[in-house]
Amino acid sequence: MEWSVFQQYGPMLLRGFGITIFCWIMGTILGMALGLMIALAQRYGPRPLRWLLQAYIEVIRGTPFLVQLFVLYYGGPLVGLRLDALPAGLLGLTIYGSPYFAEIFRSGFNAVPKGQIEAARAIGMAEVSIIRRILLPLGLVSALPALVNFSIILTKETVILSIITVPELMYQVSRMSTETFRYLEANFVLALFFWGLVEAISRLGRRFETRITQHLIERV
Amino acid sequence: MVQASSVEIRKVNKFYGPFQALTDIDLSIPPGKVTCLIGPSGSGKSTLLRCINFLEEYDSGEVLIDGQMIGYDAPGKKMSGRKLREMRRGIGMVFQQFNLWPHMTAQENVAEGLIRVRGLPKAEAASRAAEALRKVGLADRMANHPARLSGGQQQRVAIARAIAMEPKLMLFDEPTSALDPELVGEVLTVMKTLASEGMTMVVVTHEMGFAAHVADQVAFMEAGELVAVDAPSRILHQPEDARIQSFLRTYHERNAF
Numbered sequence: 001m002e003w004s005v006f007q008q009y010g011p012m013l014l015r016g017f018g019i020t021i022f023c024w025i026m027g028t029i030l031g032m033a034l035g036l037m038i039a040l041a042q043r044y045g046p047r048p049l050r051w052l053l054q055a056y057i058e059v060i061r062g063t064p065f066l067v068q069l070f071v072l073y074y075g076g077p078l079v080g081l082r083l084d085a086l087p088a089g090l091l092g093l094t095i096y097g098s099p100y101f102a103e104i105f106r107s108g109f110n111a112v113p114k115g116q117i118e119a120a121r122a123i124g125m126a127e128v129s130i131i132r133r134i135l136l137p138l139g140l141v142s143a144l145p146a147l148v149n150f151s152i153i154l155t156k157e158t159v160i161l162s163i164i165t166v167p168e169l170m171y172q173v174s175r176m177s178t179e180t181f182r183y184l185e186a187n188f189v190l191a192l193f194f195w196g197l198v199e200a201i202s203r204l205g206r207r208f209e210t211r212i213t214q215h216l217i218e219r220v
Numbered sequence: 221m222v223q224a225s226s227v228e229i230r231k232v233n234k235f236y237g238p239f240q241a242l243t244d245i246d247l248s249i250p251p252g253k254v255t256c257l258i259g260p261s262g263s264g265k266s267t268l269l270r271c272i273n274f275l276e277e278y279d280s281g282e283v284l285i286d287g288q289m290i291g292y293d294a295p296g297k298k299m300s301g302r303k304l305r306e307m308r309r310g311i312g313m314v315f316q317q318f319n320l321w322p323h324m325t326a327q328e329n330v331a332e333g334l335i336r337v338r339g340l341p342k343a344e345a346a347s348r349a350a351e352a353l354r355k356v357g358l359a360d361r362m363a364n365h366p367a368r369l370s371g372g373q374q375q376r377v378a379i380a381r382a383i384a385m386e387p388k389l390m391l392f393d394e395p396t397s398a399l400d401p402e403l404v405g406e407v408l409t410v411m412k413t414l415a416s417e418g419m420t421m422v423v424v425t426h427e428m429g430f431a432a433h434v435a436d437q438v439a440f441m442e443a444g445e446l447v448a449v450d451a452p453s454r455i456l457h458q459p460e461d462a463r464i465q466s467f468l469r470t471y472h473e474r475n476a477f
Contacts, residue, residue, distance in 0.1 A: 118275055119319035119378075123333040123385055124309040127301070133336065137323050215365040216322045 002182060006189070009176045016172030017193050023086075023158045023168055024197075027093030028151045034094055035101025040131070042102070043109060057099035065096045065160050073164040089161035089168075096157065100150050108143025109135055141212055148205030152198050169193055224251035224420040225286050225310060225388040227272055232281035234267055234444075241267045242278065243444045252418040256431040256452070259441035260467055265424040266393050268441070272422060273311045273391060274304060285311065285389065309337060312382030316394040318374040320366040326353060326377045327362040330384045338385065352384035353377065356410050372403030379410055390414065392423040428471060432456050440464050 006013070038057070042050050060068070069092045076083060083091065112135055120130045140147075159170035169190060177186045227249035234242035242264050249255045257265040270276035271283055274291040283290050290307050293299045320329050330349035334340045340348070353362050356376040366374050375395055382390060392411065396404040408430050415421055415434050425431060431438050431452055438455040440447045442463050448455060459465050 113317075113319070115315055115317050115319035116321055119313070119315060119321070119381075120332075122273055122275060122308060122311070122313040123382070124305040124337045125333065126305060126336070129336040133332065134321055138321075141323070216367055 002185060005176070005180050005182050005185065009172070009180070009186075012172050013169065013176065013189060013193075016167060016169040019086075019166065020155075020158050020168040020170075020193075021197065023089060023093060023161060023166065024151075024155050026090050027097060027158070028154055030090065030094040031097025031154070032101045032147070034098040035103075036105050038098060038102035039105035039109065042106065044127075053102075057102060060095060060099045065092070065157055066163065068092060068096055069160060069164055085161075085164050085166045088164060089158075089166040092161070092164075093154065093157065097150070097154055101147070104143050104146040104150060105139065107146070108139035108141075111142035112138045141216065144205070144209050144212070148202065148209075151205075152201055155197055155201065156194060223388050224418055226251040226420065227389065227422070228282070228284040228287070229268070229272075230282045230284070232268070232271060232278045232283060234264075234271065234276065234278045241444050242271070245281070245446050247439055247446060247449060249420065249422055250436070251420050253436035254415045254421045254423065254434050256435040256438045257422065257424045257441060258426070258428070258431060258438060258455075258467075259447075263441040264444040265441050267444075269391050269393055269422060269424050272389075273308055273313055275313075305337075309385060310388045312385060312387035312390040314375070314378050314382055314390070314392045314395045316397050318366070318371070318378045318398070320374055320377055320381070322366050325363050325365055326358060326369065326380075329366070329377055330381045333381065333385050348384055349380070352380040355383070355413075356380045357406070370403060371399045372406045375399065375407045376410055379407070379414075383414070387419075389420045389422070392421065392425070394424050394426065396425070396427055426471075428456060428468075440467070442467070 038053050042053050045053075069089070072081075072092050072095075073083070073085070073088045076088070116134060116138065117130060120134050125133075158168055161168055162171035162174060165171065173186045173190045177183045180186075227247075229245055229247040229249070232242055232245040233240065245264075245268060247255075247268075257269060259265050267276055271278045272285075272290070274283075277291060280295070282295070285307060288307065291299060291304065293303075320326075321332070324332065327346060327349045330352050331342070331345040334345035334348055335342060338345075350359070350362055353359060356379055358373060358376055358380065361369060361373060361377075366377070369377065379395075395411070396407050399407065404427070408427065411421070411423070411430070412434055423430070423435070433452075435452045437449055438452045439449040440455055440459075440461070440463075447461050447463055448459070455464060456468065459468060
């Protein structure tokens with residue numbers, strides 16, 4: 001192993017890692033938001049819309065992220081969608097994650113006992129209030145472990161953005177490798193960065209989960 | 221005295237696919253009185269009860285609350301969500317499984333409807349919730365979440381949640397069936413108080429003692445049909461119908477020791 005190359009490439013890798021984290025955060029937030037809208041539309045929307053969304057879910061889940069990103073970045077301009085690498089990457093991550101998030105939210109909503117929704121209906125609560133006050137908070141609690149889990153999967157999907165030249169960590173690592181032939185060191189650092197990131201997310205997720213479920217667990 | 225609603229059920233039918241859950245039910249529930257629905261499980265008691273606040277949609281016939289049909293503007297024409305919610309505001313319901321919202325404290329559970337449905341300011345809703353919880357004997361449990369309450373306490377919170385809305389009619393769907401035997405009494409006591417205040421109450425129950433002592437009329441159902449409606453003593457002590465006799469025989473055998 002030869003570590004001196006990092007004196008030169010360290011800052012670049014750190015910048016790349018920053019962009020990786022940025023892409024991950026944005027992709028997760030936007031993907032979750034879109035997924036939540038899909039899940040709600042599938043629960044309350046008219047039937048044709050539900051079919052359309054189901055088709056969307058099947059197509060996106062059924063194709064590799066790499067292919068989706070190619071289609072978006074290189075195929076987009078053919079239909080007038082000309083995006084820079086970073087926005088294209090973020091949009092790609094959002095689209096890619098949304099059906100998984102939608103399914104996680106759906107199962108979270110299904111885990112809310114029907115009786116608790118009925119109790120709200122019985123006192124005359126409007127559907128919007130029921131969603132906001134009962135369905136969302138309780139559904140999110142059930143969905144939380146799966147949401148954290150998929151967010152962790154998404155961290156590693158960000159490396160694919162390197163193929164459309166988003167200057168994230170993988171991109172910088174490849175560049176360093178080809179310029180210095182230090183493949184092993186570069187990829188070792190890549191692994192280390194991701195491991196740290198995933199560890200941090202899962203710890204945060206667990207802490208958050210403990211906090212929001214503390215009142216829900218029966219303690220005698 | 222509370223303002224009490226009357227309920228008129230006329231020729232109500234309810235199907236689940238090909239299965240007929242309710243057949244031509246006719247039942248008058250007078251204001252300020254307690255009506256108990258009894259009968260074997262699967263006889264349609266709960267289904268009928270849930271038709272009264274339209275949690276269950278009946279397919280034909282009429283359910284009239286103070287003369288106004290619930291769920292439909294006219295036969296076959298569903299009423300708007302807004303109108304249905306308006307009608308439900310006057311009808312409290314208590315469930316077998318309590319159905320409290322686990323992420324809210326007892327007080328928040330009771331205040332929620334006052335804030336979201338009645339539009340009360342938070343402070344006023346909180347003080348009215350406290351009042352309702354005092355009434356069911358839970359003044360010292362207001363800050364507890366449901367997971368920290370016993371079944372009997374949870375059910376009393378559920379009753380407080382319903383009465384805080386100042387309903388004119390209360391529906392109870394097997395309110396004590398999920399409780400340990402020693403916790404049944406505290407819930408029945410609260411229900412008796414409510415009955416003595418002149419609330420119209422419809423109670424699906426297996427508590428024959430409650431039916432015998434508190435009910436003004438008892439309706440016996442079997443296989444989706446209303447077999448008999450009469451004074452509790454007539455149904456429980458001198459039943460004429462063989463189906464009621466057989467049901468009570470099973471009940472007594474199970475409770476004998």
